[in-house]
Amino acid sequence: MSDPNSPDVAIIGGGPAGSTAAAMLAMAGRRVTLLEKSAHPRFHIGESLLPRNLDILERLGVLEEVRGIGVHKPGAEFVSDRTGRSAAFPFAKALNRSRTHAWQVKRSEFDTLLFANARRRGATMLENTRVTDIRFGAVGERPTVLARDAAGAVLELRPRYLLDASGRDTFLAGRMRVKDSNKYNNTAATYAHFRGVERRGGELDGYISIHLAEDGWFWLIPLPGDIMSIGFVGNQSAWKGRKGSAAELFLARIAGSPTVAARSRGAEIVSEVYSTGNYSYRARQGHGDGYLMIGDAYGFVDPMFSTGVLMAMTSGELGAAAADAWLDDPARGRRLAARTNRELARSMERISWLIYRVNDPVMRSLFMAPRNTLWMRDGIINMLAGNLYGELRAIVPVLAFKTVYQVLSALHRMGLGPAMPEAMPAAPLGAAAAE
Numbered sequence: 001m002s003d004p005n006s007p008d009v010a011i012i013g014g015g016p017a018g019s020t021a022a023a024m025l026a027m028a029g030r031r032v033t034l035l036e037k038s039a040h041p042r043f044h045i046g047e048s049l050l051p052r053n054l055d056i057l058e059r060l061g062v063l064e065e066v067r068g069i070g071v072h073k074p075g076a077e078f079v080s081d082r083t084g085r086s087a088a089f090p091f092a093k094a095l096n097r098s099r100t101h102a103w104q105v106k107r108s109e110f111d112t113l114l115f116a117n118a119r120r121r122g123a124t125m126l127e128n129t130r131v132t133d134i135r136f137g138a139v140g141e142r143p144t145v146l147a148r149d150a151a152g153a154v155l156e157l158r159p160r161y162l163l164d165a166s167g168r169d170t171f172l173a174g175r176m177r178v179k180d181s182n183k184y185n186n187t188a189a190t191y192a193h194f195r196g197v198e199r200r201g202g203e204l205d206g207y208i209s210i211h212l213a214e215d216g217w218f219w220l221i222p223l224p225g226d227i228m229s230i231g232f233v234g235n236q237s238a239w240k241g242r243k244g245s246a247a248e249l250f251l252a253r254i255a256g257s258p259t260v261a262a263r264s265r266g267a268e269i270v271s272e273v274y275s276t277g278n279y280s281y282r283a284r285q286g287h288g289d290g291y292l293m294i295g296d297a298y299g300f301v302d303p304m305f306s307t308g309v310l311m312a313m314t315s316g317e318l319g320a321a322a323a324d325a326w327l328d329d330p331a332r333g334r335r336l337a338a339r340t341n342r343e344l345a346r347s348m349e350r351i352s353w354l355i356y357r358v359n360d361p362v363m364r365s366l367f368m369a370p371r372n373t374l375w376m377r378d379g380i381i382n383m384l385a386g387n388l389y390g391e392l393r394a395i396v397p398v399l400a401f402k403t404v405y406q407v408l409s410a411l412h413r414m415g416l417g418p419a420m421p422e423a424m425p426a427a428p429l430g431a432a433a434a435e
């Protein structure tokens with residue numbers, strides 16, 4: 001009989017990364033125990049999925065279940081507070097058209113579904129069980145994982161391999177002091193669920209809306225049951241010197257954005273108001289002898305392009321393959337662990353190039369008037385659909401977009417080049433809408 005306290009793999013955290021890895025390992029016939037400190041269903045942010053997510057959901061066997069809890073999402077829309085204009089990016093125009101939609105989900109339901117799926121596949125899934133300590137022994141020795149359940153009982157596991165999927169708690173990276181915060185993306189977010197917010201109709205039905213405000217941006221994500229998730233992400237100056245409760249500050253931000261205020265007139269808040277600070281980071285050392293960090297436990301980038309869940313599930317799948325390989329052949333497992341971190345790091349870098357520049361008037365002008373010369377627009381949509389893994393066909397369009405941006409930026413700095421609507425003084429909404 002196998003000892004339940006000595007599984008092949010232990011996983012810290014039952015979010016998308018951990019539950020994906022647990023299901024994949026169980027499907028590969030491995031004995032896996034996942035420890036989750038909370039109990040599902042629980043609130044979590046990260047509600048807008050990307051088309052590339054659908055492949056993983058299919059491999060997990062939960063595609064139809066997720067369809068049943070999601071709002072169909074055929075694209076992303078950017079709305080300018082300066083001009084009141086909207087630019088649509090339909091996924092059907094991406095270079096890779098194998099998936100032309102995604103879904104938007106309440107994470108409480110989505111995470112419960114992924115967690116239950118891993119249990120159904122044979123993983124041991126423990127809730128209300130917080131990992132409190134990890135002790136690594138000599139090379140080749142099993143680590144000791146200490147955890148505490150809701151009743152205070154201590155659990156001691158001796159897995160052969162450990163996956164850290166503890167999300168922004170960054171359990172291992174924090175303890176090992178290998179977490180590097182990104183000084184170029186030091187933002188904070190405030191968010192809540194609302195009822196009665198105006199939803200987009202017609203071709204934009206189901207789109208996520210990204211509203212570009214003066215000193216940050218809003219997301220408006222339509223969820224089932226007339227719920228709209230609204231969040232504001234701003235850098236430190238957007239919050240500095242402002243007084244009041246989180247809810248008061250958030251409502252003031254909404255009132256200060258003409259385009260978001262127009263859509264949320266008469267709406268009511270139906271959740272707590274949440275805040276998250278100190279944004280992007282990455283672990284310098286994300287794997288080692290017998291362990292690997294996946295999902296947000298390894299790294300996180302600003303959520304403007306809704307990439308977090310996709311990256312978490314991608315690294316959950318790659319991480320499961322690395323753990324599975326390590327159990328039979330540690331050298332191969334180490335190579336796959338390095339690849340898991342590398343893929344995630346590269347995806348984060350690719351999307352960060354856009355994120356760092358999103359408050360720049362030249363970048364905003366390009367986004368608000370997308371052109372398809374050299375497939376630039378389709379190349380950007382390709383990234384927005386979650387194709388972050390260096391596809392050959394995307395090289396020319398993305399390079400063309402970056403070159404156009406650099407040239408226009410240089411001209412803009414010299415006071416030359418075309419007029420940029422996003423660099424003009426803000427117009428009153430009424431005037432813009434009437435244009």
Ligand SMILES: Cc1cc2nc3c(=O)[nH]c(=O)nc-3n(C[C@H](O)[C@H](O)[C@H](O)COP(=O)(O)OP(=O)(O)OC[C@H]3O[C@@H](n4cnc5c(N)ncnc54)[C@H](O)[C@@H]3O)c2cc1C
Pocket residue numbers: 012013014015016017018035036037038044045046047048049050129130131132165166167168169171189191231276294295296297303305306307308309310312
């Ligand atoms: C403001 C904001 C908006 C976002 N919007 C989007 C979006 O629209 N789309 C998108 O794709 N992504 C979005 N994201 C990113 C997304 O939330 C994350 O990338 C995603 O949830 C990562 O999944 P994960 O499994 O790595 O971590 P998580 O989902 O955070 O799961 C980690 C789990 O580990 C558990 N845990 C932590 N510590 C311990 C411990 N010691 N012991 C046991 N369990 C533990 C936690 O309880 C949690 O359940 C957003 C993020 C933020 C901050």
